[in-house]
Each structure stands twice: as C-alpha cells, then as structure tokens.
Amino acid sequence: xxxxxxxxxxxxxxxxxxxxxxxxxxxxxxxxxxxxxxxxxxxxxxxxxxxxxxxxxxxxxxxxxxxxxxxxxxxxxxxxxxxxxxxxxxxxxxxxxxxxxxxxxxxxxxxxxxxxxxxxxxxxxxxxxxxxxxxxxxxxxxxxxxxxxxxxxx
Amino acid sequence: xxxxxxxxxxxxxxxxxxxxxxxxxxxxxxxxxxxxxxxxxxxxxxxxxxxxxxxxxxxxxxxxxxxxxxxxxxxxxxxxxxxxxxxxxxxxxxxxxxxxxxxxxxxxxxxx
Numbered sequence: 091x092x093x094x095x096x097x098x099x100x101x102x103x104x105x106x107x108x109x110x111x112x113x114x115x116x117x118x119x120x121x122x123x124x125x126x127x128x129x130x131x132x133x134x135x136x137x138x139x140x141x142x143x144x145x146x147x148x149x150x151x152x153x154x155x156x157x158x159x160x161x162x163x164x165x166x167x168x169x170x171x172x173x174x175x176x177x178x179x180x181x182x183x184x185x186x187x188x189x190x191x192x193x194x195x196x197x198x199x200x201x202x203x204x205x206x207x208x209x210x211x212x213x214x215x216x217x218x219x220x221x222x223x224x225x226x227x228x229x230x231x232x233x234x235x236x237x238x239x240x241x242x243x244x
Numbered sequence: 245x246x247x248x249x250x251x252x253x254x255x256x257x258x259x260x261x262x263x264x265x266x267x268x269x270x271x272x273x274x275x276x277x278x279x280x281x282x283x284x285x286x287x288x289x290x291x292x293x294x295x296x297x298x299x300x301x302x303x304x305x306x307x308x309x310x311x312x313x314x315x316x317x318x319x320x321x322x323x324x325x326x327x328x329x330x331x332x333x334x335x336x337x338x339x340x341x342x343x344x345x346x347x348x349x350x351x352x353x354x355x356x
Contacts, residue, residue, distance in 0.1 A: 094337060096330045108337050112344035120343055130339035133332055222265030 101218040104225070106211040114200035117207045118176035121198065122146035132156070141165070148172055152181060164188070176200060192220045254298035259283070260291050264314065267301060271313035 094108045110117050120126045124142040132139060133156065141155035152168035167190075168183030179198045185191045195214040200207050215221040254260055263277060278288040292312060295301045303310045 094330065094334050096333065106333060108333075110337075110341065110344060112347065116344050116347050117340075119347070120340055126343055126347075129343045131336055132339065133336065135335070218265055218269075222261050 098221070098225075102215045102221055104213040104215070104221065106213075108209050108211075109203060110207045110209065111205070112207060113205065114202055114207045115176040117209055118179070118200050121179060122173075127154070146170060146173055146179075152183060191224065192216045194224065254294050254300055257291070257294075260295055263288075263291060263295065264300060267312060267314045271304065271311040273309055273311050277312065 096106050124144045128139045128142045143153040150170045155165040157163040170181045172180040182193045197212045199210045278285050301312050302315045
C-alpha cells in the first residue's frame with residue numbers, strides 16, 4: 091500500500107497526504123529547519139538546494155534555490171502566514187521559472203497517527219488554469235528524473 | 245513523430261495544457277475556447293490542430309458546430325501529470341523518512 095495520496099479537489103485544490111513513522115514534532119521540525127530541509131526537499135536525483143532560507147515565524151520569508159550542478163536551476167520564494175508548533179504551518183509560495191507563478195496557498199497539518207504522523211498538505215491555487223500548469227510542472231520535473239535515470243546518472 | 249512524442253510535445257505548451265484543463269470540465273466550441281485565453285480564433289485553431297494530431301482531443305459534429313472534447317489519450321495524459329507529480333513528491337518524502345530516522349529524539353524541541 092502506498093504511503094502517499096495525491097488528489098485534486100474542486101477547481102483549485104491539490105491535497106497530498108503522507109504517513110511518517112516519526113512523531114509530529116519531528117516531521118514539523120523537518121519542515122522548518124533549513125539544515126534538515128536541504129537534505130530532503132530536492133526533487134529529482136542530482137539536484138541540490140544550495141540556498142535555504144526558512145524564517146519560521148508569521149511574516150517570515152522562505153527562499154529555496156535549487157541547482158542541478160550543471161548551470162540549471164530555479165528558485166521558490168514565499169512567506170509564512172501562521173505557525174502552530176508542532177501541528178500546523180500555513181504559508182504562500184511561488185516558483186520563479188524565471189517568471190513568478192501565481193501564489194500557491196499551502197496549509198500543512200501534522201496530526202498524530204499512532205506513534206507516527208499523518209501529514210496533510212492542502213494547496214489552493216488561484217484558478218483551474220494555474221493548477222493545471224502547476225501539475226504539468228511537476229510532470230516535467232518528474233520526467234527529468236526519468237531522463238537522468240536513463241542516462242545512468244544515478 | 246509517433247503519438248507519444250506528439251502528445252508530450254503538445255503538452256509542453258502552457259496554452260495547450262490550459263485548453264486540456266478546460267476540456268476536462270466538458271466539451272467546448274472553438275469560440276468558447278478562444279474567449280478565456282484572450283486569443284484570436286485562428287491562434288486557438290492552431291493549438292487545437294496540434295492537440296488533435298497528438299490525439300489528445302477529438303471533435304463531435306453537431307449541425308454546423310464542431311465541439312472539441314478530450315480524447316481518451318487526453319484523459320490518460322492528465323492522469324499522467326498527477327502520476328509524475330506524485331513520483332517527484334514520493335522521492336522527497338522517502339528522503340524525509342531517512343532524515344527523520346536520523347533525528348535524535350532526545351534533542352526534542354531544539355531548533356537548528
């Protein structure tokens with residue numbers, strides 16, 4: 091059974107759920123500590139995050155810069171709206187590709203699930219068109235990973 | 245170009261992806277499609293031609309109208325978007341599992 095679910099809801103939402111063996115406090119920390127974020131929020135194999143700014147307080151800035159080490163890269167900026175340690179994070183984010191994409195409003199919940207955590211990410215995009223474009227960007231990055239694998243890079 | 249190549253090539257354009265997203269909600273005429281995108285009818289027709297050749301959409305005959313609708317391949321392509329996004333996220337979260345396994349539980353509450 092897959093640990094993760096991803097579904098679209100209505101015209102503008104994307105809902106992702108994932109279960110973790112670790113308790114909510116640890117999963118929350120892995121979403122707010124730059125040193126930890128740099129270890130996992132990397133997308134396809136071969137990419138790194140040389141810049142990770144995550145000022146986890148209301149109004150605090152987010153800036154993630156990714157690089158494939160071969161001159162290709164892009165970045166994301168955002169702001170925190172609300173944080174409830176260790177149960178909930180609300181922030182907005184946008185990708186710069188290099189033009190900024192419309193804001194993605196993201197609510198991340200960390201709920202106790204036995205000894206572990208059920209994480210629920212609820213993304214709200216401004217409209218259906220933006221959501222389709224975001225999903226397509228995910229596709230492109232996923233494809234990139236597939237191509238990298240084909241080239242025997244991993 | 246084979247159909248799969250044509251489909252990926254067709255999907256590479258943001259306007260065409262948006263057209264597919266619109267058609268996912270139901271069939272539409274060329275005029276109905278041109279309106280929200282603020283494009284001329286010939287420009288939209290050109291995009292529709294590419295999508296049709298990629299077999300992502302097809303058309304129905306209704307009197308003088310030719311409403312476009314998603315072809316089965318189009319629906320599967322949309323599913324594919326979700327599958328690929330899912331894959332990228334799963335990779336991240338599998339990595340996060342490893343990071344979490346390495347966090348010392350006695351350091352609870354300490355930040356960075």
